[in-house]
Amino acid sequence: QVQLQQWGAGLLKPSETLSLTCAVYGESFSGYYWRWIRQAPGKGLEWIGEINHSGSTNYNPSLKSRVTISVDTSKNQFSLKLSSVTASDTAVYYCARGRTVGISPPRYWGQGTVVIVSS
Amino acid sequence: DIQMTQSPSTLSASVGDRVTITCRASQSISNWLAWYQQKPGKAPNLLIYQASSLESGVPSRFSGSGSGTEFTLTISSLQPDDFATYYCQQYNSHPYIFGQGTKLEIK
Numbered sequence: 001q002v003q004l005q006q007w008g009a010g011l012l013k014p015s016e017t018l019s020l021t022c023a024v025y026g027e028s029f030s031g032y033y034w035r036w037i038r039q040a041p042g043k044g045l046e047w048i049g050e051i052n053h054s055g056s057t058n059y060n061p062s063l064k065s066r067v068t069i070s071v072d073t074s075k076n077q078f079s080l081k082l083s084s085v086t087a088s089d090t091a092v093y094y095c096a097r098g099r100t101v102g103i104s105p106p107r108y109w110g111q112g113t114v115v116i117v118s119s
Numbered sequence: 120d121i122q123m124t125q126s127p128s129t130l131s132a133s134v135g136d137r138v139t140i141t142c143r144a145s146q147s148i149s150n151w152l153a154w155y156q157q158k159p160g161k162a163p164n165l166l167i168y169q170a171s172s173l174e175s176g177v178p179s180r181f182s183g184s185g186s187g188t189e190f191t192l193t194i195s196s197l198q199p200d201d202f203a204t205y206y207c208q209q210y211n212s213h214p215y216i217f218g219q220g221t222k223l224e225i226k
Contacts, residue, residue, distance in 0.1 A: 045155075047208075047214050050215075061214065099168060099174070109163065
């Protein structure tokens with residue numbers, strides 16, 4: 001059974017860079033798309049972007065200029081960096097994996113990381 | 120980008136009721152649509168994929184239908200555990216946008 005465990009700094013100041021990592025246990029890294037999704041307090045879900053095992057990425061255009069998603073297959077981990085954060089980036093950030101190899105909706109989710117941006 | 124519009128935003132219903140939530144896409148997404156249930160403080164749980172396929176372990180009272188631009192999620196007989204927020208998501212083309220959510224409340 002695949003498990004995703006995520007971690008990263010939870011309190012940032014405006015203009016800093018958000019950095020989160022998600023480790024994958026119990027499943028091969030290859031063939032899947034690895035996603036980041038966030039949810040602002042009291043709001044809906046926002047798709048941030050994704051990466052596959054070979055490093056091919058797709059980003060939400062609304063965040064593309066500030067987002068970098070990378071993968072470390074040797075550690076079965078993938079990471080999110082979001083630069084120049086503001087209060088509007090305050091959210092719970094989730095990592096996730098599709099239900100099957102290739103194009104598929106997120107089925108397995110990390111526990112979520114609360115990130116607060118405040119001066 | 121493809122926009123996803125859910126209706127209603129809030130739905131009040133009673134245990135045993137049959138309820139339907141609608142999701143409309145701004146352009147055709149074939150059947151590349153998923154439905155999720157989310158409870159407070161928890162990650163979303165995948166219920167339906169490819170518009171009508173029930174995810175393993177999800178009760179059969181949940182069903183999905185539709186193709187193209189209009190989709191529905193139906194709960195045939197509401198159970199106490201079903202009161203939550205529901206989201207649709209298209210995964211036909213990037214970015215994989217979610218609907219704004221439907222909060223299902225106890226009447």
